[in-house]
Amino acid sequence: MRDVLIDELGAREMVKPVVLDAGCGDGRLLDAIRQSTDAELCGFDSADYGLQNAGFIGSQVVGADIRHTLPDGSWPFEDESVDVVVSHQVIEHVFDFTQFCAENERVLRPGGFAIHVFPTRHTLIELHMLLPLVHRIRSHDVRAAAIRVLTRCGLGSNRELADPATAAAHADYSRTYTTYRSWRELVNELHRHDLRVSYRHSSRLLKRLVLNAMRAERNVRVSHPFVEALWFPLVRSLVSVTLVVEKQQDYHSDWKMH
Numbered sequence: 001m002r003d004v005l006i007d008e009l010g011a012r013e014m015v016k017p018v019v020l021d022a023g024c025g026d027g028r029l030l031d032a033i034r035q036s037t038d039a040e041l042c043g044f045d046s047a048d049y050g051l052q053n054a055g056f057i058g059s060q061v062v063g064a065d066i067r068h069t070l071p072d073g074s075w076p077f078e079d080e081s082v083d084v085v086v087s088h089q090v091i092e093h094v095f096d097f098t099q100f101c102a103e104n105e106r107v108l109r110p111g112g113f114a115i116h117v118f119p120t121r122h123t124l125i126e127l128h129m130l131l132p133l134v135h136r137i138r139s140h141d142v143r144a145a146a147i148r149v150l151t152r153c154g155l156g157s158n159r160e161l162a163d164p165a166t167a168a169a170h171a172d173y174s175r176t177y178t179t180y181r182s183w184r185e186l187v188n189e190l191h192r193h194d195l196r197v198s199y200r201h202s203s204r205l206l207k208r209l210v211l212n213a214m215r216a217e218r219n220v221r222v223s224h225p226f227v228e229a230l231w232f233p234l235v236r237s238l239v240s241v242t243l244v245v246e247k248q249q250d251y252h253s254d255w256k257m258h
């Protein structure tokens with residue numbers, strides 16, 4: 001995320017941009033951005049989301065303007081007040097994605113952009129439990145049983161999910177707090193809000209993971225759009241996607257069609 005942000009800022013020669021972290025959690029992403037850019041930082045998170053308490057929000061970052069989501073779910077920042085919106089592992093937790101897109105569009109200045117990193121419905125592994133395909137199962141009983149059986153087979157990140165009650169609780173948690181959307185749903189909604197969408201950085205995360213596993217040091221660059229398009233189905237099946245969303249319009253209504 002940080003490398004993508006630095007590249008996108010560099011491409012636009014933005015100086016002292018205002019960067020807003022939507023769903024900032026404890027603020028560790030903002031802290032990483034603070035260490036490598038001259039950005040003015042702000043962030044927000046839901047005051048009453050899931051298990052985290054209010055003191056947690058923004059606790060790992062200093063010098064950032066941290067707020068809470070307004071009671072109607074809207075973002076606590078003015079119209080066209082930020083240059084960049086970032087979010088990390090948030091969109092799969094957002095219940096009302098229409099509102100998320102509308103708020104993203106509202107707070108961005110024209111020419112601003114957003115980077116959202118999150119897993120889609122296409123992922124083969126549910127990334128919270130590290131279990132294959134359980135997020136695709138709609139029936140509670142089947143989902144809970146799959147969590148339990150796959151854990152007993154030695155898969156996943158949490159051995160306690162072999163216990164029936166814990167598996168059922170996690171099936172409830174994943175139904176209540178996660179919504180994995182397809183690529184088509186995501187893009188259609190972003191387009192409805194007049195936002196430009198690209199996945200141009202998505203393969204970098206997978207390449208970086210492979211290089212790290214091989215202990216190889218190499219710069220990971222953005223591929224040609226055609227090459228990225230070939231990678232994308234594999235990338236979204238294995239890791240989170242990196243969406244770049246732009247509030248920009250190169251088409252001018254005064255252009256005449258001949």
Ligand SMILES: C[S@@+](CC[C@H](N)C(=O)[O-])C[C@H]1O[C@@H](n2cnc3c(N)ncnc32)[C@H](O)[C@@H]1O
Binds near residue numbers: 023025026088090100
């Ligand atoms: C997995 S945590 C990620 C936190 C942080 N971005 C990070 O990477 O450490 C998901 C976060 O999304 C937040 N969240 C869920 N729905 C949200 C919404 N509609 N608007 C803003 N934040 C939301 C949750 O409160 C939670 O802090």
